[in-house]
Amino acid sequence: MAPTLESEEHKALRSAVSALGTRYGREYLTTVVKEGRHPHELWSEAGKLGYLGVNLPEEYGGGGGGIAELSIVLEELGAAGCPLLMLVVSPAICGTVIARFGTDAQKHRWLPALADGTRTMAFGITEPDAGSNSHRITTTARKDGPDWLLTGRKVFISGVDTADATLIVGRTEDSRTGRLKPCLFIVPRDAPGFTRHPIDMELNAAEKQFELVLDDVRLPADALVGDEDAGLLQLFAGLNPERIMTAAFAIGMGRYALAKAIEYARDRSVWNTPIGAHQAIAHPLAQAHIDLELARLMMQKAAHLYDTGDDTGAGEAANMAKYAAGEACVKAVDQAVHTLGGNGLTREFGLASLITAARVARIAPVSREMILNYVSHQTLGLPKSY
Numbered sequence: 001m002a003p004t005l006e007s008e009e010h011k012a013l014r015s016a017v018s019a020l021g022t023r024y025g026r027e028y029l030t031t032v033v034k035e036g037r038h039p040h041e042l043w044s045e046a047g048k049l050g051y052l053g054v055n056l057p058e059e060y061g062g063g064g065g066g067i068a069e070l071s072i073v074l075e076e077l078g079a080a081g082c083p084l085l086m087l088v089v090s091p092a093i094c095g096t097v098i099a100r101f102g103t104d105a106q107k108h109r110w111l112p113a114l115a116d117g118t119r120t121m122a123f124g125i126t127e128p129d130a131g132s133n134s135h136r137i138t139t140t141a142r143k144d145g146p147d148w149l150l151t152g153r154k155v156f157i158s159g160v161d162t163a164d165a166t167l168i169v170g171r172t173e174d175s176r177t178g179r180l181k182p183c184l185f186i187v188p189r190d191a192p193g194f195t196r197h198p199i200d201m202e203l204n205a206a207e208k209q210f211e212l213v214l215d216d217v218r219l220p221a222d223a224l225v226g227d228e229d230a231g232l233l234q235l236f237a238g239l240n241p242e243r244i245m246t247a248a249f250a251i252g253m254g255r256y257a258l259a260k261a262i263e264y265a266r267d268r269s270v271w272n273t274p275i276g277a278h279q280a281i282a283h284p285l286a287q288a289h290i291d292l293e294l295a296r297l298m299m300q301k302a303a304h305l306y307d308t309g310d311d312t313g314a315g316e317a318a319n320m321a322k323y324a325a326g327e328a329c330v331k332a333v334d335q336a337v338h339t340l341g342g343n344g345l346t347r348e349f350g351l352a353s354l355i356t357a358a359r360v361a362r363i364a365p366v367s368r369e370m371i372l373n374y375v376s377h378q379t380l381g382l383p384k385s386y
């Protein structure tokens with residue numbers, strides 16, 4: 001798929017990351033998942049090459065770029081069949097929030113290590129009783145002398161087992177009632193009172209999801225990132241990149257599946273022409289390609305708005321990009337599986353497991369319906385049903 005509207009630097013980054021991804025490829029990731037490992041070889045090589053921290057400030061060892069560049073990295077690794085999900089969380093959410101709102105000490109402690117990939121940070125906002133309604137989160141921080149005590153539960157949090165810490169979204173005691181005034185805490189993996197249980201997901205991925213319990217986890221004052229009163233602004237500094245990066249994840253996966261289907265449709269003949277000559281096979285693949293291209297355009301717009309400091313404009317575009325990419329990915333994967341007939345369901349061709357994986361982009365980090373709600377209310381000015 002030929003990328004458009006890109007600078008020479010972006011094209012060069014795209015092709016360099018693509019070369020790295022192709023060198024590892026789908027087989028590498030499949031093996032890693034089968035062995036129950038993590039793709040640390042790819043992660044650390046990408047870190048050494050500067051790809052993991054391409055969005056982080058140069059003075060802290062990053063590439064000085066933005067989410068536009070980081071989304072290229074994730075999309076191209078995904079298109080090569082080996083996406084690194086933790087890119088969505090570690091440099092995109094946590095790195096961005098710390099770079100924008102962290103203290104100098106937090107920046108020095110975390111950014112160089114997040115940039116070169118030697119340390120990673122997970123991100124936890126979702127709670128079992130709040131789900132899509134983040135205003136209902138109850139993870140609560142209370143002051144105890146100079147320390148904070150954090151108590152609550154989280155669910156579906158990715159990569160907590162490998163991450164050195166998790167950026168936990170809580171609320172302070174005085175904001176327990178009323179609108180959400182979130183505050184963000186860095187919780188080290190082995191902090192006393194911080195426990196995790198893996199969730200048995202029907203997903204073929206190296207990154208696992210966890211239910212977390214925080215039972216009076218004692219944190220020093222400097223575990224708080226940013227201002228406890230800054231509220232949603234700080235949170236959305238991380239959530240908009242997350243949506244843009246999820247779009248990149250989805251577009252990469254969609255491109256990978258589509259490429260497999262095209263290759264198969266060119267070769268496979270059961271009458272006197274390859275199946276790709278039948279329009280019932282060709283047209284849905286063409287539509288999938290168009291949908292992925294369109295989703296990428298919106299993703300590029302969202303990344304551009306975010307990187308140029310337009311947080312409000314980026315919010316709407318990031319939601320739309322995530323929606324478009326999630327839908328394009330689900331359709332591309334579905335059509336790819338169908339194109340391969342019975343082989344679409346064999347382990348050898350490896351497409352069937354993407355059916356579940358593609359759904360992640362429709363559900364997380366914000367579901368299709370919640371984006372449609374957002375656009376209905378915020379963009380179109382329609383009334384709310386909830």
Ligand SMILES: Cc1cc2nc3c(=O)[nH]c(=O)nc-3n(C[C@H](O)[C@H](O)[C@H](O)COP(=O)(O)OP(=O)(O)OC[C@H]3O[C@@H](n4cnc5c(N)ncnc54)[C@H](O)[C@@H]3O)c2cc1C
Nearest residue numbers: 123124125126131132156157158360364365367369370386
């Ligand atoms: C693989 C994976 C990885 C994840 N990783 C992380 C992570 O690292 N960190 C993290 O914090 N979270 C993570 N999540 C959680 C994810 O963000 C949530 O699953 C998502 O926000 C949806 O919340 P929920 O599952 O509670 O669904 P619910 O909120 O219970 O929603 C269920 C269904 O109801 C619909 N619905 C809800 N409210 C409305 C409404 N008002 N109007 C219309 N429809 C509605 C939803 O669209 C959805 O289809 C992950 C999830 C998955 C699957």
